[in-house]
Amino acid sequence: MAKIAFILLTHKDPDGIIGQAQRLTATGDYVSIHFDARAKPADFEKIRTALADNPSVTFAAKRLKCGWGEWSLVAATLEAVKAAVEAFPEATHFYMLSGDCMQIKTAEFAHAFLDATDVDYIESFDFFASDWIKTGIKEERLIYRHFFNERTQSWLFYRSFELQKALGLTRAVPEDIQMMIGSQWWCLRRHTVEAVLAFCTERPDVMRFFRTTWIPDETFFQTIVRHVVPEKEIRTRTLTFLMFTDYGMPVTFYNDHYDLLLAQDFLFARKISADALELKQRLGELWTKTGVTFPISNEGRSLYKFLTGRGRIGRRFAPRFWETESSLGRERTLMMVVCKKWHVAKRLLEQIRLRTGIPAVEYxxxxxxxxxxxxxxxxxxxxxxxxxxxxxxxxxxxFRTDKLIICVDPADFDMMQDFVSDKATVRILEIECDFTDEYLIGHARRIGLAGDSTPQDVIDRLLPTIRFDLKFESDRMRDARFPMFVRMRESVPSEENAPPLARFLNIEPEVAQDIAATHYLFVD
Structure with missing residues (x-):
C-alpha cells in the first residue's frame, strides 16, 4: 500500500502546522517539515516540541530564508525531501504541500488512488511552446541571471535585468535539458525522487543554471523529472486543486465550499482561508475516515469561471480591426436566427430550406x-x-446568393453588433424558448458547470444564476434596438409567430404559417 511522505513548506501558523502534521501521520503516513528561517524562532521551537515524540515527523536539516520567485524555495524543498528520504525508507510517494493546503479526500481514498497507477503526478509543459505563462516575462526568466528578489528588492531586480539586456549578457539553457514549466504542487514516486537527488549531485552545471533563474519552483522539478523519468510514467497534472483569478492571485476557499471541494478529482486543495474554521475542521476530520465514497463531478474550475464572469460588466462590443474593412456587400442580406436551444433553431432552418430554398448554415x-x-x-x-x-x-x-441564414447563440452579442454594423442588410430573429429546471440542469452539465454527481444544493444555487443569465442575453438584444429585429415565442400559438417570421424572411404569410406550425419545432 502507498505510504506518503508529505513535504511541508511553511512559514507561519505553528498551531495549524502541528495539527496538520498530526492528522496526516495518524493514518501511517509521514511528514517532513521545512519552516522558513525568517519566521520567529519561538514558533519553530513550538512546532519541534509538539511533534518531538512523533516518529513519523522529521525536519529539514537546514532551514533557509525563503523568498517568492527565488531559488531558496527549491533549495528548501530539496532539504525537506532529503530529510524525508533518509528518515522514511518505507515511503513510496512524496507529496508537496504548503500550510495553506488541506485534504479533500480520505487517506484511504488517496492510498488507493496512488496504488492504482504507478506514475508521477506533476504539471510539466514545454516552457517555450506552451502558454502556461499568461503574463509577464517568459524566456527572460532563464536567459538572464536574477540575483535579487523581485518583490522585496524590486529596484535592484529590474535594474539588474535591464542592464543585462542592454549589455547582451544572455546565456543558453543547458543543451541536453528540455525546459518545462508547471505547478509546484507535485506527487512523485520514491525512485523518481531518488533520481532527482542523484541528478542534483551529478549535474552541478544545471544546478548553477537554475540558482539564478526566476521562479524556479515552477521549472526545476518539472524539468528534471522529465529528464529522469520516461514520459509514459508521468501524468501532467497536479493532485492539488487550485485556481487563479484573472489577476494571477490564488482563489481562496471558505466554509461553504466543502461539498464543492469534495466533488473535485483531486486529493488536496489550496488555498484554504485562515478564517474558514468550520471548513478546516470538517476537512481535518475527513482524512482518517473510512468507507467514504466521493461522487466526482469536477466542475469547480468551469463553475468558478462562469460565476465570476457573470459578475463583470466589461464586455467587448467593437468589431475586430481586421474585419472593419471586410464588408459582406451592400446588396446582400444576412439573416441571423438567435436561439439558446440549438435544436429548435436547427429544426426551423430545416423547414426554411425546404420551403424557401434560401441557403442556411447552422451554428x-x-x-x-x-x-x-x-x-x-x-x-x-x-x-x-x-x-x-x-x-x-x-x-x-x-452559394451564389444574396441571401443567407445563419444560427447564432444569444451569448454572442458582439457578433450580432459586428454584423449589424456592416453595409449589408442584417435581420435578426430571436426564438424565445421556455426553460424548465430540468432543461437548465442539462444545460449546466453540457457546458461543464455541473456533473452527474454535483450536489443538489449547488444545483439549487446555480439555477437562478443561469436563468437570469439567459434573461439578460435576451433583454440585451431587445435593448440594442437593432434595425430589423423580430421574435418568435414558444409560449404563443403559431398564428402569432407567422407574421414576424414572414417579415424576417420576406416571404408570403401562408408559407410562414406553414413553417411556424411545425408541430415538433419546440419539442425538447
Whole structure:
C-alpha cells in the first residue's frame, strides 16, 4: 500500500502546522517539515516540541530564508525531501504541500488512488511552446541571471535585468535539458525522487543554471523529472486543486465550499482561508475516515469561471480591426436566427430550406464541420471566429446568393453588433424558448458547470444564476434596438409567430404559417 511522505513548506501558523502534521501521520503516513528561517524562532521551537515524540515527523536539516520567485524555495524543498528520504525508507510517494493546503479526500481514498497507477503526478509543459505563462516575462526568466528578489528588492531586480539586456549578457539553457514549466504542487514516486537527488549531485552545471533563474519552483522539478523519468510514467497534472483569478492571485476557499471541494478529482486543495474554521475542521476530520465514497463531478474550475464572469460588466462590443474593412456587400442580406436551444433553431432552418430554398448554415461559429471547403478558413471554430466577416462573405459567394441564414447563440452579442454594423442588410430573429429546471440542469452539465454527481444544493444555487443569465442575453438584444429585429415565442400559438417570421424572411404569410406550425419545432 502507498505510504506518503508529505513535504511541508511553511512559514507561519505553528498551531495549524502541528495539527496538520498530526492528522496526516495518524493514518501511517509521514511528514517532513521545512519552516522558513525568517519566521520567529519561538514558533519553530513550538512546532519541534509538539511533534518531538512523533516518529513519523522529521525536519529539514537546514532551514533557509525563503523568498517568492527565488531559488531558496527549491533549495528548501530539496532539504525537506532529503530529510524525508533518509528518515522514511518505507515511503513510496512524496507529496508537496504548503500550510495553506488541506485534504479533500480520505487517506484511504488517496492510498488507493496512488496504488492504482504507478506514475508521477506533476504539471510539466514545454516552457517555450506552451502558454502556461499568461503574463509577464517568459524566456527572460532563464536567459538572464536574477540575483535579487523581485518583490522585496524590486529596484535592484529590474535594474539588474535591464542592464543585462542592454549589455547582451544572455546565456543558453543547458543543451541536453528540455525546459518545462508547471505547478509546484507535485506527487512523485520514491525512485523518481531518488533520481532527482542523484541528478542534483551529478549535474552541478544545471544546478548553477537554475540558482539564478526566476521562479524556479515552477521549472526545476518539472524539468528534471522529465529528464529522469520516461514520459509514459508521468501524468501532467497536479493532485492539488487550485485556481487563479484573472489577476494571477490564488482563489481562496471558505466554509461553504466543502461539498464543492469534495466533488473535485483531486486529493488536496489550496488555498484554504485562515478564517474558514468550520471548513478546516470538517476537512481535518475527513482524512482518517473510512468507507467514504466521493461522487466526482469536477466542475469547480468551469463553475468558478462562469460565476465570476457573470459578475463583470466589461464586455467587448467593437468589431475586430481586421474585419472593419471586410464588408459582406451592400446588396446582400444576412439573416441571423438567435436561439439558446440549438435544436429548435436547427429544426426551423430545416423547414426554411425546404420551403424557401434560401441557403442556411447552422451554428457555424460554435460547432466544427458543416461547411464546404473554403480554403482552410473553415477548419476550426477558432479560425472561423477570427475571420467571421470574411467567412460569411465566402459563403455568400459559395452559394451564389444574396441571401443567407445563419444560427447564432444569444451569448454572442458582439457578433450580432459586428454584423449589424456592416453595409449589408442584417435581420435578426430571436426564438424565445421556455426553460424548465430540468432543461437548465442539462444545460449546466453540457457546458461543464455541473456533473452527474454535483450536489443538489449547488444545483439549487446555480439555477437562478443561469436563468437570469439567459434573461439578460435576451433583454440585451431587445435593448440594442437593432434595425430589423423580430421574435418568435414558444409560449404563443403559431398564428402569432407567422407574421414576424414572414417579415424576417420576406416571404408570403401562408408559407410562414406553414413553417411556424411545425408541430415538433419546440419539442425538447
Amino acid at each position: 457555424l461559429f460554435h460547432e466544427e464541420g458543416g461547411l464546404p471547403d473554403l480554403g482552410g478558413i473553415e477548419r476550426t471554430v477558432e479560425k472561423r471566429n477570427r475571420h467571421r466577416r470574411a467567412l460569411v462573405r465566402m459563403l455568400f459567394d459559395y
